[in-house]
Amino acid sequence: MDRMRAPRPELEHLVPYDAKDLKVDIALAANEHPANLPGEIIDKLASRLREFRFNRYPDPMASTLRGLIAEANGLEPSNVLVGNGGDELIFDLLLAWGGPGRKMIDAPPTFTMYGIDAQVSGTELVRIPRTADFSVDADAVLERLGEGDIDVVMLAHPNNPTGNITPETVLIDILNATDAIVLVDEAYFEFSRHTMRPHMERHPNLVILRTFSKAFSLAGLRVGYLLAHEDVVRELTKVRQPYSIDAFAQWVAATVFRERVVFQQAIRDIMRGRDTLMHGLSAFDGVTVYPSEANFILFRIDHASALWRDLLHNYSILIRDFTRTPGLEDCLRVTVGTDEENERFLAAMGEILSSRKASQILGNGAHARHGTVGELGY
Numbered sequence: 513m514d515r516m517r518a519p520r521p522e523l524e525h526l527v528p529y530d531a532k533d534l535k536v537d538i539a540l541a542a543n544e545h546p547a548n549l550p551g552e553i554i555d556k557l558a559s560r561l562r563e564f565r566f567n568r569y570p571d572p573m574a575s576t577l578r579g580l581i582a583e584a585n586g587l588e589p590s591n592v593l594v595g596n597g598g599d600e601l602i603f604d605l606l607l608a609w610g611g612p613g614r615k616m617i618d619a620p621p622t623f624t625m626y627g628i629d630a631q632v633s634g635t636e637l638v639r640i641p642r643t644a645d646f647s648v649d650a651d652a653v654l655e656r657l658g659e660g661d662i663d664v665v666m667l668a669h670p671n672n673p674t675g676n677i678t679p680e681t682v683l684i685d686i687l688n689a690t691d692a693i694v695l696v697d698e699a700y701f702e703f704s705r706h707t708m709r710p711h712m713e714r715h716p717n718l719v720i721l722r723t724f725s726k727a728f729s730l731a732g733l734r735v736g737y738l739l740a741h742e743d744v745v746r747e748l749t750k751v752r753q754p755y756s757i758d759a760f761a762q763w764v765a766a767t768v769f770r771e772r773v774v775f776q777q778a779i780r781d782i783m784r785g786r787d788t789l790m791h792g793l794s795a796f797d798g799v800t801v802y803p804s805e806a807n808f809i810l811f812r813i814d815h816a817s818a819l820w821r822d823l824l825h826n827y828s829i830l831i832r833d834f835t836r837t838p839g840l841e842d843c844l845r846v847t848v849g850t851d852e853e854n855e856r857f858l859a860a861m862g863e864i865l866s867s868r869k870a871s872q873i874l875g876n877g878a879h880a881r882h883g884t885v886g887e888l889g890y
């Protein structure tokens with residue numbers, strides 16, 4: 513046979529999630545923690561590495577880690593499900609509550625995986641765009657929920673990439689209006705310090721998602737978890753891959769979680785770095801900065817793509833370009849880095865913007881320098 517059967521037609525227009533994993537000096541594009549695990553934790557792991565049983569399958573439910581997370585959140589282990597990053601759990605939710613003939617609401621611009629997973633799982637996506645200041649359009653969501661046919665709602669809180677949280681009253685109104693599964697994605701909880709956890713007892717349809725990828729320096733191991741009613745967890749165990757969280761990741765994440773006070777100072781430093789970036793960016797002419805409760809900042813500027821390329825090619829700084837996302841034209845997102853990375857980013861911005869200004873004054877084509885860079889194919 514010299515041909516290959518076509519895949520599912522739904523995939524034809526699907527664009528894979530592109531993490532742009534370019535090798536750069538300063539990587540501020542993926543909302544990761546700027547520092548590796550603290551040395552004391554690495555030493556602790558290293559001292560016990562020889563005893564680690566690489567040859568055995570992992571505990572399917574990550575019981576040790578699950579128990580620790582449950583205890584810390586005042587819940588039972590049956591209310592916790594650990595996954596291969598938050599990403600896996602988002603997908604599992606749609607495997608169980610989405611699918612052909614079922615509908616999910618999201619509020620774009622938001623985390624792109626919600627939409628991708630909806631398409632892959634055959635779930636109909638009902639997009640209710642955010643308002644101009646990126647608030648959830650509560651009236652529109654409540655009205656749509658009133659039709660009674662929505663199965664899942666996904667809201668990032670704080671939202672990625674816009675950085676804002678949704679007022680608790682709005683989330684409660686949504687929970688009161690529906691029996692759909694409402695995923696409140698708290699991937700950035702450790703920076704926002706806002707959680708819907710206190711509302712779980714009253715709302716069995718509330719599901720909270722968290723991750724070890726941001727505040728706990730573990731993006732490379734893929735560990736996330738959700739807090740939910742035990743019936744939700746039970747259904748999800750039917751669709752999940754049994755060994756999705758490998759034994760090494762379970763061990764490291766449990767060690768990190770036990771030692772989590774060690775991370776408090778770094779979290780405070782990141783929040784301080786966020787203020788530095790916020791003030792630094794706001795001081796530039798022509799930059800609109802959006803307030804953030806997370807470890808990243810979204811900003812708007814003319815010719816944003818040219819700026820993104822200039823940062824990459826002339827300064828080896830990678831941030832995230834959202835200019836092709838509806839509602840985020842001319843928007844870029846920068847992750848809070850170390851103090852030095854933040855300073856170098858702001859210094860590079862300063863240089864690029866003053867050279868722009870100079871070339872505008874000279875009237876010699878504002879982006880002569882960027883034009884050549886564009887030819888590299890980005």
Ligand code: PMP
Nearest residue numbers: 597598599668672699723725736
């Ligand atoms: N939710 C949101 C809002 C995110 O921004 C991310 C990561 N970018 C995730 C979930 C998934 O995180 P992970 O899979 O690394 O746990």
